[in-house]
Amino acid sequence: xxxxxxxxxVRELTRLPGVGRRSAQRLAVxxxxxxxxxxxxxxxxxxxxxxxxxxxxxxFGFAEDGLCPICRDTRRDESVICVVEAPQDVDPIExxxxxxxxxxxxxxALSPLDGVDPEDxxxxxxxxxxxxxxxxEVILATNPTMTGEATAAYIAxxxxxxxxxxxxxxxxxxxxxxxxxxxxTLGRALDGRRIIE
Ligand SMILES: [Zn+2]
Numbered sequence: 001x002x003x004x005x006x007x008x009x010v011r012e013l014t015r016l017p018g019v020g021r022r023s024a025q026r027l028a029v030x031x032x033x034x035x036x037x038x039x040x041x042x043x044x045x046x047x048x049x050x051x052x053x054x055x056x057x058x059x060f061g062f063a064e065d066g067l068c069p070i071c072r073d074t075r076r077d078e079s080v081i082c083v084v085e086a087p088q089d090v091d092p093i094e095x096x097x098x099x100x101x102x103x104x105x106x107x108x109a110l111s112p113l114d115g116v117d118p119e120d121x122x123x124x125x126x127x128x129x130x131x132x133x134x135x136x137e138v139i140l141a142t143n144p145t146m147t148g149e150a151t152a153a154y155i156a157x158x159x160x161x162x163x164x165x166x167x168x169x170x171x172x173x174x175x176x177x178x179x180x181x182x183x184x185t186l187g188r189a190l191d192g193r194r195i196i197e
Contacts, residue, residue, distance in 0.1 A: 006032065058129075060105040060122045062087045070094075070103060077101040079136040083126065083155065085109050085143055089178040093141065096187035101139075104129065109147035110154055116147075123155060130162050137164045139193055143177050144168075156196040166193040 002010065006028060013024035031039045056063035058071040070076060070090070080101030084090060085108060093099050106121045118124075130138060138159055142148035156165045169192030178186070 059103045061090055061103055079134055081135055082139045082141050084141050092181055092186055096183040098187035098190040109142055109151040111147045127158055130159050135163045137166060140167045165196045167196050168193050
């Protein structure tokens with residue numbers, strides 16, 4: 001058995017998504033063996049990020065000092081909004097190179113059984129953005145899961161009168177997370193997006 005301090009480290013690492021006990025032990029051993037400055041630098045970077053990163057006031061993605069880099073970029077197409085569930089979903093879409101518009105991060109997917117209702121997400125803010133005008137298309141890029149599909153259908157119902165609403169084409173692994181889709185598949189799914197009637 002590990003000494004209490006090392007055990008506490010393993011326990012905290014186990015709480016991270018996707019980290020089981022064995023990986024946590026490997027990480028803990030690594031952190032205890034690298035030069036102290038390297039291990040403490042990780043702690044420092046976490047502290048710094050937590051202190052400086054906040055939701056972008058426009059799209060609710062990650063931002064530092066006001067708007068996020070994408071909302072700040074005047075070369076992006078302001079008339080198309082791509083709606084995703086989580087901040088980390090923006091990155092694979094950016095890497096696909098198939099999208100040059102703006103984003104809207106919902107902060108999750110509707111799941112009444114888990115207590116996630118529309119007011120728990122940034123849906124009202126999305127409706128506000130679209131109804132403020134100048135938006136020609138809203139691409140619903142929620143995950144191809146049951147909750148992601150339900151969320152897309154709900155939002156389509158709210159915004160249908162205000163903009164063209166599209167959904168990513170199939171080809172994405174059903175039940176999977178956007179976060180893990182490869183950029184070629186994601187690029188094709190974007191190019192082949194279909195209108196939700
Ligand atoms: Zn933003």
